[in-house]
Amino acid sequence: MVATDSSGVAVRCAGRIGVVASVAMNLAFLAMYINRHYFGKRRSNDGTSSSKEITTTVEPSKGKPPVTQDSVVNLDQGDPALYKEFWDGTGDRATIVIPVWQTMSYFSDLSGFCWFVEPGFEREVRRLHRLVGNAISDGYHLLVGTGSTQLFQAALYALSPTENGTPMSVVSLAPYYSSYPSVTNFLNSGLYRWDGDANTFTGDKCIELVCSPNNPDGGIRKAVIKSKSTKTIHDFAYYWPQYTPIIEAAGHDIMLFTVSKCTGHAGTRLGWALVKDTEVAQKMIKFMELNTIGVSKDSQLRAAKILKVVCDDYELSPIGKVNHLFHFAQRKMAERWSRLRAVVATSGIFSLPDELSSYCMFAKENVTANPPFAWLRCHKDGVDDFEGFLREHKIITRGGTKFGVDERVVRVSMLDTDEAFNVFIGRVASLK
Amino acid sequence: MVATDSSGVAVRCAGRIGVVASVAMNLAFLAMYINRHYFGKRRSNDGTSSSKEITTTVEPSKGKPPVTQDSVVNLDQGDPALYKEFWDGTGDRATIVIPVWQTMSYFSDLSGFCWFVEPGFEREVRRLHRLVGNAISDGYHLLVGTGSTQLFQAALYALSPTENGTPMSVVSLAPYYSSYPSVTNFLNSGLYRWDGDANTFTGDKCIELVCSPNNPDGGIRKAVIKSKSTKTIHDFAYYWPQYTPIIEAAGHDIMLFTVSKCTGHAGTRLGWALVKDTEVAQKMIKFMELNTIGVSKDSQLRAAKILKVVCDDYELSPIGKVNHLFHFAQRKMAERWSRLRAVVATSGIFSLPDELSSYCMFAKENVTANPPFAWLRCHKDGVDDFEGFLREHKIITRGGTKFGVDERVVRVSMLDTDEAFNVFIGRVASLK
Numbered sequence: 001m002v003a004t005d006s007s008g009v010a011v012r013c014a015g016r017i018g019v020v021a022s023v024a025m026n027l028a029f030l031a032m033y034i035n036r037h038y039f040g041k042r043r044s045n046d047g048t049s050s051s052k053e054i055t056t057t058v059e060p061s062k063g064k065p066p067v068t069q070d071s072v073v074n075l076d077q078g079d080p081a082l083y084k085e086f087w088d089g090t091g092d093r094a095t096i097v098i099p100v101w102q103t104m105s106y107f108s109d110l111s112g113f114c115w116f117v118e119p120g121f122e123r124e125v126r127r128l129h130r131l132v133g134n135a136i137s138d139g140y141h142l143l144v145g146t147g148s149t150q151l152f153q154a155a156l157y158a159l160s161p162t163e164n165g166t167p168m169s170v171v172s173l174a175p176y177y178s179s180y181p182s183v184t185n186f187l188n189s190g191l192y193r194w195d196g197d198a199n200t201f202t203g204d205k206c207i208e209l210v211c212s213p214n215n216p217d218g219g220i221r222k223a224v225i226k227s228k229s230t231k232t233i234h235d236f237a238y239y240w241p242q243y244t245p246i247i248e249a250a251g252h253d254i255m256l257f258t259v260s261k262c263t264g265h266a267g268t269r270l271g272w273a274l275v276k277d278t279e280v281a282q283k284m285i286k287f288m289e290l291n292t293i294g295v296s297k298d299s300q301l302r303a304a305k306i307l308k309v310v311c312d313d314y315e316l317s318p319i320g321k322v323n324h325l326f327h328f329a330q331r332k333m334a335e336r337w338s339r340l341r342a343v344v345a346t347s348g349i350f351s352l353p354d355e356l357s358s359y360c361m362f363a364k365e366n367v368t369a370n371p372p373f374a375w376l377r378c379h380k381d382g383v384d385d386f387e388g389f390l391r392e393h394k395i396i397t398r399g400g401t402k403f404g405v406d407e408r409v410v411r412v413s414m415l416d417t418d419e420a421f422n423v424f425i426g427r428v429a430s431l432k
Numbered sequence: 433m434v435a436t437d438s439s440g441v442a443v444r445c446a447g448r449i450g451v452v453a454s455v456a457m458n459l460a461f462l463a464m465y466i467n468r469h470y471f472g473k474r475r476s477n478d479g480t481s482s483s484k485e486i487t488t489t490v491e492p493s494k495g496k497p498p499v500t501q502d503s504v505v506n507l508d509q510g511d512p513a514l515y516k517e518f519w520d521g522t523g524d525r526a527t528i529v530i531p532v533w534q535t536m537s538y539f540s541d542l543s544g545f546c547w548f549v550e551p552g553f554e555r556e557v558r559r560l561h562r563l564v565g566n567a568i569s570d571g572y573h574l575l576v577g578t579g580s581t582q583l584f585q586a587a588l589y590a591l592s593p594t595e596n597g598t599p600m601s602v603v604s605l606a607p608y609y610s611s612y613p614s615v616t617n618f619l620n621s622g623l624y625r626w627d628g629d630a631n632t633f634t635g636d637k638c639i640e641l642v643c644s645p646n647n648p649d650g651g652i653r654k655a656v657i658k659s660k661s662t663k664t665i666h667d668f669a670y671y672w673p674q675y676t677p678i679i680e681a682a683g684h685d686i687m688l689f690t691v692s693k694c695t696g697h698a699g700t701r702l703g704w705a706l707v708k709d710t711e712v713a714q715k716m717i718k719f720m721e722l723n724t725i726g727v728s729k730d731s732q733l734r735a736a737k738i739l740k741v742v743c744d745d746y747e748l749s750p751i752g753k754v755n756h757l758f759h760f761a762q763r764k765m766a767e768r769w770s771r772l773r774a775v776v777a778t779s780g781i782f783s784l785p786d787e788l789s790s791y792c793m794f795a796k797e798n799v800t801a802n803p804p805f806a807w808l809r810c811h812k813d814g815v816d817d818f819e820g821f822l823r824e825h826k827i828i829t830r831g832g833t834k835f836g837v838d839e840r841v842v843r844v845s846m847l848d849t850d851e852a853f854n855v856f857i858g859r860v861a862s863l864k
Contacts, residue, residue, distance in 0.1 A: 064537060065543070090532060103699040104696050105513060147724055147725050149725050150723065186718075188594075188622035189620055296578065296699075296730065305532075309532075
């Protein structure tokens with residue numbers, strides 16, 4: 001099924017990607033898929049059957065149920081299923097083996113700045129930033145979190161004054177990520193309080209959340225509040241070459257990243273923060289100690305291994321870069337966006353934000369942005385609740401009001417499986 | 433070094449454990465240790481060198497620096513280093529292998545009660561409770577958390593009313609776990625507020641935290657507040673046979689457990705909750721979604737594998753149970769407590785809580801409790817700040833005021849390495 005769909009895409013985009021290579025690769029994936037899933041054996045790099053390994057390999061988790069032509073397609077969350085195809089093709093190189101006696105302690109490195117950061121994870125993250133060039137990491141403290149969501153809360157905690165009785169205002173330009181208000185407010189903290197759209201903020205002191213490329217609409221964002229006492233948190237979950245041209249190595253006070261949207265390993269629940277100020281970083285560590293006494297070492301070890309393979313691929317085999325992670329994902333995203341823009345253009349009732357393109361310092365060429373979410377607007381008369389309209393057509397999306405704007409726009413994940421994306425495209429094409 | 437110390441302990445406790453067997457086992461551990469750490473090779477179960485595995489094995493994290501005769505001994509935290517010796521002896525059976533393409537999704541099981549609980553983890557946890565008999569799990573919802581600390585906060589969130597403007601009081605009988613006040617209060621939540629010792633609480637409605645065996649003093653606890661509108665959270669981190677006789681299968685509304693203190697894998701940051709009420713469990717899930725969007729799948733897969741080996745050992749090889757996890761740890765703890773009680777008895781200036789013993793439904797015999805922490809009191813004139821006094825002797829402990837009581841008592845971890853424990857015992861013996 002993976003092969004069928006990608007081949008279909010390849011034919012449509014024949015000018016941009018090599019059809020022969022693509023079909024061959026897809027056939028190889030298909031063979032591997034069948035071998036793995038139906039015969040329950042994996043082959044090691046030397047081609048010999050690795051039966052020892054299978055006995056210790058974990059049971060696959062169930063994940064989401066598969067999509068069929070008639071089923072509901074859930075594109076509400078940004079589950080990064082798109083990446084599985086890539087990792088299916090990498091063999092055992094990024095497989096992790098953790099002996100039972102290893103990393104049992106709470107402590108990763110008592111001599112480091114942050115006792116719960118695994119040194120190997122930190123090393124690979126800094127290496128990745130040097131490779132991609134999306135952020136300055138030299139001179140920054142690196143912290144790890146259970147997803148960047150936890151680090152977001154750690155940053156709110158660190159940036160809010162504890163003495164004053166008034167909660168710090170937290171704002172972001174609409175449309176803003178739908179989780180910002182709920183995550184900021186769910187504990188009814190006296191330290192900070194969601195205060196809505198940054199454009200309507202009239203106070204003199206706040207924390208501004210800057211998500212760029214922006215979730216949900218893919219816009220390239222800068223802080224909009226100019227007051228000197230405003231503090232910023234830059235959410236760079238999507239500032240990776242597959243989604244957007246890398247236009248600069250960012251160097252803001254607090255920058256958040258996540259493995260989920262970089263390599264597709266959402267289930268590892270691993271994010272990291274680059275933090276300039278030592279005192280702020282120490283307060284964030286304090287939050288992490290109180291909230292969860294550190295972060296899963298197993299996830300850190302796994303992520304370190306995965307990021308190492310990503311970096312190794314580019315640094316040791318630059319000649320084959322079109323097959324490496326960011327190039328693979330960029331191609332997949334471009335294919336999907338191309339198909340979506342085509343059906344939207346012919347629909348007559350939908351629209352998307354304008355296509356952005358720019359010189360990418362990583363790709364070393366002009367590239368078009370392929371945001372992780374489609375911010376789809378409906379112009380059809382009588383459709384006031386677009387999310388509800390799509391739900392009637394068995395497409396689950398997230399409506400504009402959750403992002404601080406109107407109901408005639410929805411956010412649609414572009415990162416789901418080929419199957420789900422195909423069904424989505426087919427249904428959108430049928431709506432006039 | 434592991435071998436030297438355990439042999440020393442074995443000689444002193446010759447009547448209780450087989451010296452010959454112990455020495456032989458320790459020599460085997462030593463050989464395995466040297467082989468593993470100095471020659472960098474591990475042998476698979478069939479005795480052949482497993483070079484493939486070593487190439488994919490993760491880099492060991494640094495953990496805490498080793499203790500020497502002259503160094504500071506940090507027994508402040510309850511880092512469960514004691515368990516490494518056991519797991520060093522289990523070969524590859526509980527080693528985990530996670531292929532890179534596996535468990536990438538946010539979702540573990542959308543058909544289950546809780547979408548982020550790995551089915552394999554849930555199965556092994558329920559199996560473990562049936563084996564040990566420490567808690568009823570049938571009819572309970574099982575939730576997973578990043579350590580039980582996170583689930584504790586999820587429970588506070590779930591049990592606190594959201595409408596009323598007054599924060600819910602949170603109390604626990606002193607001496608109470610030192611983290612309860614800080615974890616309850618650090619976000620200055622309007623939903624709940626730490627209200628101190630349950631014995632001095634005069635309100636009509638609160639959440640009572642019941643830790644049993646109690647951290648720090650090992651006492652067997654029941655809820656003390658009788659009001660019908662009081663809700664309870666039972667912290668059963670230490671309700672395992674190595675620490676205390678299993679006197680009943682507990683069946684309270686919310687029961688918290690953690691892998692850290694059960695198998696010694698603190699670095700996996702994995703806890704679980706058994707929750708009776710569906711609505712409360714759903715609110716706890718909501719907390720987990722907002723706080724960290726679920727829990728590391730890698731840690732869940734690893735913990736499932738480890739718990740499976742623990743259960744397999746007892747169920748498939750009951751005849752060798754003295755060498756299985758709980759029996760091993762119970763023996764280690766009993767050895768340590770025996771040595772500590774001996775030096776305390778001869779000191780003339782220290783005291784410990786009375787030894788408790790009872791019939792253990794798991795061991796099927798009368799056993800003595802071996803709490804994870806020593807609650808050590810100092811009676812020496814002029815020593816008002818006992819924590820400070822011990823710090824002068826390079827022993828780091830946690831003073832009584834953090835647990836809501838006086839300064840002449842400290843909590844000392846009994847779970848650290850043999851090296852640290854030996855140095856601690858030697859220093860206590862030298863204090864008169």
